[in-house]
Amino acid sequence: MNEIGQVLLCAPNEITVAIESLKTFEKHKSDLQVGRYLQIAQGNNDYTVAVIRNVRGNTSTNEVGATEWQFVVSCQAVGNLSAANAFERGAVLLPVPTEPVYVPDQETLDTLFAESAEYDFPFGSLSVNKGVTLKISGDRFFSKHIAVVGSTGSGKSCAVARILHDVVGISRKKNSNVGKQRNAHIVIFDVHDEYTAAFTLDKTESFTLNPLDIDSLHLPYWLMNSEELESIFIESNEQNSHNQVSQFKHAVILNKEKHNPGLDVTYDSPVFFSLCEVYNYIENLNREVIGRLDGENHPKLADGKLVTERKNFYFDKIQSFVQQSTAAATKATNGPYNGEFNRFVSRLETKLADRRLKFLLEPKKADGTLYQTGDFEEIMQQFLGYLNKANVTIVDLSGIPFEVLSITVSLISRLIFDFCFHYSKLRHEAELTNDIPVMIVCEEAHNYIPQSDNAAYRSSRKSLERVAKEGRKYGLSLMVVSQRPSVSVRASAY
Known part of the structure; x- marks a missing residue:
C-alpha cells in the first residue's frame, strides 16, 4: 500500500489527515476526490475506513523563498477492516494522531462493497468509482x-x-x-x-x-370512515352543514343496524349500508310534514298514517306527506328539516348518478x-x-x-x-x-x-x-x- 500521510486530528465526527508532500498529493490526486475512501491504520493489523468529506491546501514560504504546500484532508469514519480482510460497518475504534494513511487498492474496495448474506441488494454503482457496485441490506432499507x-x-x-x-x-x-x-x-x-x-x-x-x-x-363506500363520508357528501361551508352532518350520521347508523342485525355498529364501523336508502331517508326528512291534530305530533303520510319510527318508513322509498295546512280539520306544519336539505339532497343525487364514481358508490x-x-x-x-x-x-x-x-x-x-x-x-x-x-x-x-x-x-x-x-x-x-x-x-x- 502507498502511504500518503498521517492522522493529524481524530474526533467522533471527523478525522483530519495531513499530506506534507506536493509530489505525493499530485501523484494520488484522483484518489483524493471528495467521496473517495482512505485506509487508516489503528496501530495494529486493523484499519479504519473513512470517506473523504473535503480537501484543503495551505501554502507557506520557506527560508529560500520557495512556496511549500501542505494538504489537509477531512474524513468521516465508516467502518473497520480487520486483519482477516473482513469489513464491518461502524467504527468502534478510531485511529490516533501520527497513524499512517493509505489509498485503498481495488481489492480492498471490493471487500468493502462485497455481497454478503446481509448486504445483498444492488443499489447502483459508486458515483466516484463506477466500477464498484454498491450493495446494501435490503431488509434494513425496505x-x-x-x-x-x-x-x-x-x-x-x-x-x-x-x-x-x-x-x-x-x-x-x-x-x-x-x-x-x-x-x-x-x-x-x-x-x-x-x-x-x-x-x-x-x-x-x-x-x-x-x-x-x-x-x-x-x-x-361503506368501508369509508366518518371523515371520508362527510368529505364527499357534506359541504362544510354551508350554513346548515351541522344539521346535514347530524342527520346523515343518524341515517347511516340506523341503516347499518338494519342491514347488520346483532352487530354493535357505530358511524365508523366498516359494515354494509345502503347509500340509496340513506338518500331516501334524507329526502323524506326534507319533505316531512308533521300532523298537528290532537294526539298526532308525528310525521303524517298522505294516506293519513303517522310515522312513529322514521327508520320503519323512510329507508324503503320516497314518501308522500299531507299538505301543510292551518285549517283546524287538517292542521299540519312543515317538519324541522322541511326544505332545509334541498342542496344536500341534490348533491347526494348527483354523486349517485355520476358514472365516474361507480367504483366507489356502486x-x-x-x-x-x-x-x-x-x-x-x-x-x-x-x-x-x-x-x-x-x-x-x-x-x-x-x-x-x-x-x-x-x-x-x-x-x-x-x-x-x-x-x-x-x-x-x-x-x-x-x-x-x-x-x-x-x-x-x-x-x-x-x-x-x-x-x-x-x-x-x-x-x-x-x-x-x-x-x-x-x-x-x-x-x-x-x-x-x-x-x-x-x-x-x-x-x-x-
Whole structure:
C-alpha cells in the first residue's frame, strides 16, 4: 500500500489527515476526490475506513523563498477492516494522531462493497468509482421509510422503477423469480399511469401484474370512515352543514343496524349500508310534514298514517306527506328539516348518478351483486391477494375524479394499514414473526398529501401520516416520491 500521510486530528465526527508532500498529493490526486475512501491504520493489523468529506491546501514560504504546500484532508469514519480482510460497518475504534494513511487498492474496495448474506441488494454503482457496485441490506432499507425527491425530469420515476425491479427480480424484461412465491407486497399509487409498462412482461415470464384502474378497482363506500363520508357528501361551508352532518350520521347508523342485525355498529364501523336508502331517508326528512291534530305530533303520510319510527318508513322509498295546512280539520306544519336539505339532497343525487364514481358508490362483484360485509376478504385481495396475482399492485389514479382522489388514497392506505396491524398481532400471538411485509409507494405524493391543511386532502394526509408514524412496527413501510420535498408528508412523521 502507498502511504500518503498521517492522522493529524481524530474526533467522533471527523478525522483530519495531513499530506506534507506536493509530489505525493499530485501523484494520488484522483484518489483524493471528495467521496473517495482512505485506509487508516489503528496501530495494529486493523484499519479504519473513512470517506473523504473535503480537501484543503495551505501554502507557506520557506527560508529560500520557495512556496511549500501542505494538504489537509477531512474524513468521516465508516467502518473497520480487520486483519482477516473482513469489513464491518461502524467504527468502534478510531485511529490516533501520527497513524499512517493509505489509498485503498481495488481489492480492498471490493471487500468493502462485497455481497454478503446481509448486504445483498444492488443499489447502483459508486458515483466516484463506477466500477464498484454498491450493495446494501435490503431488509434494513425496505423496513424503513424512503424518500425519493428531485425536480421535474430528474429521473425519479426511473429510479423508483429500477429499485422495485430489483426487489421483484425483473432485469431486462426477464423475471428471475419464475416459479417462486414471494410474500413481500408493493402497492404503487400511480398518478400518471407510468408504471404499468415498466412491470408488464411477456406471458412466458409468468409475471402477472395486478393493475387496478377506475374500471377494475372496487372500493365500497361503506368501508369509508366518518371523515371520508362527510368529505364527499357534506359541504362544510354551508350554513346548515351541522344539521346535514347530524342527520346523515343518524341515517347511516340506523341503516347499518338494519342491514347488520346483532352487530354493535357505530358511524365508523366498516359494515354494509345502503347509500340509496340513506338518500331516501334524507329526502323524506326534507319533505316531512308533521300532523298537528290532537294526539298526532308525528310525521303524517298522505294516506293519513303517522310515522312513529322514521327508520320503519323512510329507508324503503320516497314518501308522500299531507299538505301543510292551518285549517283546524287538517292542521299540519312543515317538519324541522322541511326544505332545509334541498342542496344536500341534490348533491347526494348527483354523486349517485355520476358514472365516474361507480367504483366507489356502486361497486359490484363479477355476478352483478353489490359487495356486502362478508366480502371483505375479496376486497382486500385486490391489493394483497398474492395467491393468484403478482406481488406488485399498481393503483392507476389517472382516471380517478379529483374530488375523490384523496378519499381513494386514504381508504386504500387505511385498509392496508389495518390488515398489517391485525395480521402482525395474530402472528405475534402465535409467537411468529410477520412474514408479509408491505410497501406503499406514493408517486407524485405532493398531489394528494401536501403540507397545507386543506380540507380536500385531510383524509389522505391523516391515513398516510399514520402509516409513516406507526406502520414500520407492523411490517408496513412507505416510499414517498415527490417533486417538492417540503410539501410531502411531514418530516416529523419519520
